[in-house]
Amino acid sequence: MEAQSGSFFARNEFLIRRLHSLTGLVPVGAFMCVHLITNSSTLGGAEMFQKNVDLIHSLGPALPAVEWAFIFLPLIFHAVVGVWIIRSGESNYFTYNYVSNFRWWMQRVTAWIALFFILYHVFHMHGWFHTEWWLKNVANENTGGHLFKPEHATSSAAIALASPFKKLLYVVGVTACVFHLANGLWTLGITWGIWTSPAAQRRANYLCAAFGVGLLAVGLGSIVGVSKTNVAEAEAFENAQLETKAAAAKRAAELLKKESAKAVTPTATATKK
Amino acid sequence: MIQAASHDAPSSHDHAPPPATFTVRVLRQDAPDQPSYWEKHTIVRENDMNVISVLQRMAAQAETADGNPVTPVAWDCNCLEEVCGACTMLINGRTRQACSALVDKLLVDNPEGIELRPMSKFPVLRDLMVSRARLFRALQKAKAWIPVDGYYDLGSGPKQSPADQEVAYPLSECMSCGCCLEACPQYTKIELTKRDGETDAEFKARETSAYDGAFIGAHAISQVMLFNTHPTGKMNAGERLDALTAEGGIQVCGNAQNCVAVCPKHIPLTTSIARAGRATTLHSLKKFFDL
Numbered sequence: 001m002e003a004q005s006g007s008f009f010a011r012n013e014f015l016i017r018r019l020h021s022l023t024g025l026v027p028v029g030a031f032m033c034v035h036l037i038t039n040s041s042t043l044g045g046a047e048m049f050q051k052n053v054d055l056i057h058s059l060g061p062a063l064p065a066v067e068w069a070f071i072f073l074p075l076i077f078h079a080v081v082g083v084w085i086i087r088s089g090e091s092n093y094f095t096y097n098y099v100s101n102f103r104w105w106m107q108r109v110t111a112w113i114a115l116f117f118i119l120y121h122v123f124h125m126h127g128w129f130h131t132e133w134w135l136k137n138v139a140n141e142n143t144g145g146h147l148f149k150p151e152h153a154t155s156s157a158a159i160a161l162a163s164p165f166k167k168l169l170y171v172v173g174v175t176a177c178v179f180h181l182a183n184g185l186w187t188l189g190i191t192w193g194i195w196t197s198p199a200a201q202r203r204a205n206y207l208c209a210a211f212g213v214g215l216l217a218v219g220l221g222s223i224v225g226v227s228k229t230n231v232a233e234a235e236a237f238e239n240a241q242l243e244t245k246a247a248a249a250k251r252a253a254e255l256l257k258k259e260s261a262k263a264v265t266p267t268a269t270a271t272k273k
Numbered sequence: 274m275i276q277a278a279s280h281d282a283p284s285s286h287d288h289a290p291p292p293a294t295f296t297v298r299v300l301r302q303d304a305p306d307q308p309s310y311w312e313k314h315t316i317v318r319e320n321d322m323n324v325i326s327v328l329q330r331m332a333a334q335a336e337t338a339d340g341n342p343v344t345p346v347a348w349d350c351n352c353l354e355e356v357c358g359a360c361t362m363l364i365n366g367r368t369r370q371a372c373s374a375l376v377d378k379l380l381v382d383n384p385e386g387i388e389l390r391p392m393s394k395f396p397v398l399r400d401l402m403v404s405r406a407r408l409f410r411a412l413q414k415a416k417a418w419i420p421v422d423g424y425y426d427l428g429s430g431p432k433q434s435p436a437d438q439e440v441a442y443p444l445s446e447c448m449s450c451g452c453c454l455e456a457c458p459q460y461t462k463i464e465l466t467k468r469d470g471e472t473d474a475e476f477k478a479r480e481t482s483a484y485d486g487a488f489i490g491a492h493a494i495s496q497v498m499l500f501n502t503h504p505t506g507k508m509n510a511g512e513r514l515d516a517l518t519a520e521g522g523i524q525v526c527g528n529a530q531n532c533v534a535v536c537p538k539h540i541p542l543t544t545s546i547a548r549a550g551r552a553t554t555l556h557s558l559k560k561f562f563d564l
Binding site for chain 1: 456486527
């Protein structure tokens with residue numbers, strides 16, 4: 001080969017493109033499946049969804065690190081490289097109107113929809129950053145950011161998605177993301193050389209389509225679950241749970257106080273001797 | 274002529290007899306740095322015409338539909354039986370060979386006439402002639418040959434199994450026409466112009482480096498699989514896979530699969546691409562972990 005030249009990106013194009021393909025599957029795609037399945041538990045009512053959210057938030061102080069390492073950073077990498085990839089090609093669907101060419105084009109269209117939807121969705125629910133200054137000045141009630149409250153999971157989600165416009169936006173966004181993952185799964189199999197012959201690619205295509213339809217049902221189910229939420233009921237349950245927790249914490253403090261009071265006496269006598 | 278037309282009207286579609294004359298719109302360009310322009314020609318229909326014979330009639334008439342005298346349209350052709358790839362152009366917007374594009378069939382699909390354009394992914398030299406240098410440079414980059422030259426007789430090579438022959442034969446039918454590249458949404462045009470004071474060698478080097486940085490194309494990926502399947506060619510498989518993982522390599526493929534749909538030789542290009550995807554995956558892992 002000739003002397004290595006060109007930009008870092010050019011020299012490592014193969015590796016970067018393969019990492020782009022891989023991050024689409026894990027962790028980004030895998031996270032999306034977990035995310036949609038978790039959210040579809042809103043169909044089971046406020047208690048079930050709250051339990052799942054509490055489980056995720058039981059990571060406590062580690063949660064932001066997990067979020068950034070396994071969700072945000074891989075997602076940003078996938079998006080940045082993806083935008084570069086989109087800019088490198090030109091659709092010719094209107095000249096060569098084959099199904100696979102249409103899917104090539106749709107993969108790029110859904111990529112743009114997913115990019116803007118996810119940027120908005122993360123701001124809308126999560127707020128992007130959780131520093132005090134940011135939450136006070138940027139992501140707040142007025143700007144419509146950081147609306148999801150983990151301790152009021154179901155009711156805050158239902159309030160955030162109350163407007164029909166928001167619901168429509170989420171339906172479009174989730175559909176685009178699911179198509180992008182299912183179709184991307186199929187092309188990933190070709191890229192890495194898992195399915196090579198036309199027959200194998202056709203069979204893989206059925207599997208990817210079935211996966212996509214299933215995940216879409218789960219995704220849209222989440223939106224239905226949130227929409228069906230009775231906010232007052234959900235809030236009542238969440239408040240009751242918080243009260244139970246607060247009561248438990250208070251009782252724990254009392255017990256601790258008693259224990260330490262008991263513990264003081266024997267030591268005191270011991271020192272006297 | 275009208276009598277002949279009605280007599281020879283194709284029986285399979287008897288709704289409309291072929292027209293006595295038809296219009297040909299050609300996108301012409303006098304030189305690489307000149308603007309392109311449309312020109313209209315009226316051609317009298319004859320039996321069994323293909324686009325090559327249409328271009329020959331246009332050269333003989335030497336005038337446009339309006340009666341203006343014009344130079345003949347320049348085009349490339351060679352074998353006239355769809356095995357050389359030289360006469361590839363855009364006929365009614367789609368990439369194909371002029372020799373195998375039959376006029377009567379084209380007029381059934383599009384009774385208004387025929388539209389001819391040069392391929393859009395390669396620099397135009399003149400009219401319908403393009404420079405496919407990038408296509409051939411890709412074959413060079415991929416080392417799409419088997420090196421057997423030497424100072425002494427190497428003896429006979431290993432035998433190729435019939436199963437491998439079955440895989441290899443269709444791939445060997447590639448005629449380097451460029452249809453797969455023309456239809457590929459990831460293969461975008463590169464056209465450089467010589468700078469002031471630049472020598473031919475300097476320009477050529479700049480052009481080669483621009484070609485090498487851009488997508489290598491389905492044809493070259495398929496040729497790598499052809500030579501990597503060959504028992505002797507296999508000995509240099511790694512070098513060819515290195516070319517496929519370099520800048521502009523197989524990773525640029527976006528799986529639109531237009532290449533296989535437009536290939537006039539029906540070469541299983543997407544199978545080659547997926548096989549090359551697997552081979553480059555294993556090759557990179559082997560290199561990275563020094564296996």
